[in-house]
Amino acid sequence: MNDIAPSPPQPARQLTLTATVGIALATFVVGLLIAGLVVWRMIPAQPVPEPQAAAPATKVIVAPPVASDPASLSARQQMLAAELAALEQRTAAVTGEAANSYGNATRAEGMMIAFAARRAIDRGSSLGYIEQQLRDRFGTTRPNEVAAIIDAGRNPITVEDLRLGLDQIGSQLALGPAGDGWGGSFVRMLGSLVVIHPRNAPSPVPGERLARIRRFLALGQVEAAVEEVKRLPGAAQSKAWLDGAQRYIATRQALDTLEAAALQGNAAAPAPARR
Template sequence: MTRMVVVLRPEPGATRTATALRAHGLAVRQVPLFAVVPVDWTPPTPTGFDGLLLTSANAVRHGGAGLDLFKRLPVVAVGAATAAAAAEAGFAVAVTGDDDARAVVAAARDRGFARLLHLAGRERAPTEDGVEAVTVYAGDAVAVAADVVRSFDDALVLVHSARAATRLAELVDDAGADRARIALIAISRAVGDAAGTGWAAIAIAAAPTDSAIVALAAAHADTRAIDQRTRGGDKHAMSDYVPTDRPRARGPKMGVILALIGLAFVAGLGLMGYAVRTLPWFANLQASSAASTAAAQKLAASSSGYIPSQPLGPDGQPQANPPVDTTVLATREATLAAQLTALEARAAAITTDASAAGGQATRAEGLMVAFAVRRALDRGVGLGYLEEQLRLRFGQAQPRATTLLIQTARQPVTLEDLRQGLDTIAPDITTSTGEGWLDTIQHQIDSLVVLRKAGTPSPMPTDRLARARRLLEAGQVEAARAEVARLPGAAQAGNWMAAARRYVVARQALDVIENTALIGQAGQPQPAPVVIPAPVIVTPAPDPAGGV
């Protein structure tokens, strides 16, 4: 008897699981306990994060337009299904974990992702240090009638989450149903523990995936596969094998069979000998064979000593071999030499093309590393694994620029930082703090009338500050720095000037790195050399008695 299989997970996962179960020929009933809905959320600033942590594909489905702000962040995904949904939505998946969020976060930190943004559901486990969670979706409980819960008797119920297991136990108890008549298949040990005890049986999937739980349900949908002696809630009951077929009856012994075969063989030999002696057909066959043998011997005796090595002429005499044409041989030799020369030229061309292709590939890889470093600096995040690539490819050709970029990336400065810093110090740098009130009045009187040539920028502090802000918006940090240096309170902008200087120097180093990659001087990453220690030669101490 095949049992009914009940799927409790919300859509669209419920339909996928039900389709996979029906492919095994099972009767399936979908009773979602929750409905996933989007939640209004305010996206944080992406520049403060190294990556995006996704523990469910629902974050991609219900994140809305706010996800577009994080398309440039690498994704750290839990599960292949979540990684596939992120890749389909246009994200770049950097790390994929098969266990849980804690394990994949540890793997991401090993690869340089220090701070992660977790797009999560409303009901979630506490986040770890360095992980900031933002709620983008929620699983609202769906009302389930008591008669529907009581219909779960003698069915297999698939449980995909600990929350669903807890609510199922509550619904069964509230409806007055008997747990001992309901068998569960849990996606993990934690989910099985959340369901509690008292069930007919609890089976745990081999892996925390939907395909594993479907395979386990297909293997145990037959009620005969459950040991009736373990209905007290054993979580291994469904995996125990209980033989249901009777053992086959033993056949005849092997010794008797071998004896019968031997007797049949001996009887066949006797019948064959009798037929050879008595039947005339065998006598004619022997005579024909003897005649053929004699004819062959006679032909061999008459033709002994003759070896047909040359063709025969009309008179039966061997013909002489035709004369060798040296001109034809020379022509063939010249043709073969020309073909060999063409093959050598083609091989040389292929070698040249392969070398050129290798150089172009090295150049392209160097440019990709340089562009990735520029992007990381513009976003204000650490280099991570790019630091090692930068050192391996450009450390020998441009050691100073490489060291400068690595040091700058550990304390990056972005245009947004410079803009905010300039806005902060604007009141201090537009006025001189060292002047008295009399000097201030004198400056105000002097600035009432200003004469300058047409086309000359205004020297007023407010105008200079406005020009500095416009230059920052255009990315011209060096020009903005020069405008700030001419303001009356430039002495108060020392930290800002130093940060702007670091930004300019880092971009100059980036230009050097990119030019190095363009002209093909970037090297391939080489494995670390194997250092073989020198043998240690122990010199014996001299013998005090005079020996060696």
């Protein structure tokens, strides 16, 4: 016989392990339930929204009835007529100011063109684009003056040209025509040595007249120079010089006329630009 006691049966040990696992799971589940209950109590309860009050009804403004009696209608018509008259006055004032501004601008532009033409003529240079500006601004109202200025721009003559021309014909002007020979010229020269004239009158001696003519040209007084040349013995031989001097005078008179027209606002407005 064996003395060794038999080992305890295995089913008892398995039961003990199963009970232990079950207890652990039950404890875990109970812990989760407790934690969930705590969290649920910590969340604040959402307030139940109260029902909104109905919006107040919009008030409808009822316009007072328009008076229909004759006195009220007459007063209203007078008020409207006064407002209309005031509006017309303001409109007329604005229109007048705009017209004045436009007129001043047109006047200034016309004067600038006339001054530019004078400056070119005085220098003896071509007018260039100023020709068309003169036609546009003054061609309708001052056609003769415009034509004279344009011709002077294409065939210029200056005071310096007149002075040089006078130097070339000075001796002929002083001695007179050479058709009657040197004897006639000598006699006229001797006659000019002794001349009786009033004390306050300019000397008629040809040499002194020539000196005065040169002074007049230096001062731009071409009209006075022309009058002195006409009184010299050889005035008949100065036709070409006198024609040039007359063209010079006519051109300046035309420029004066255009400047006066521009100053008075008689220059035409510029034509609209072509597109």
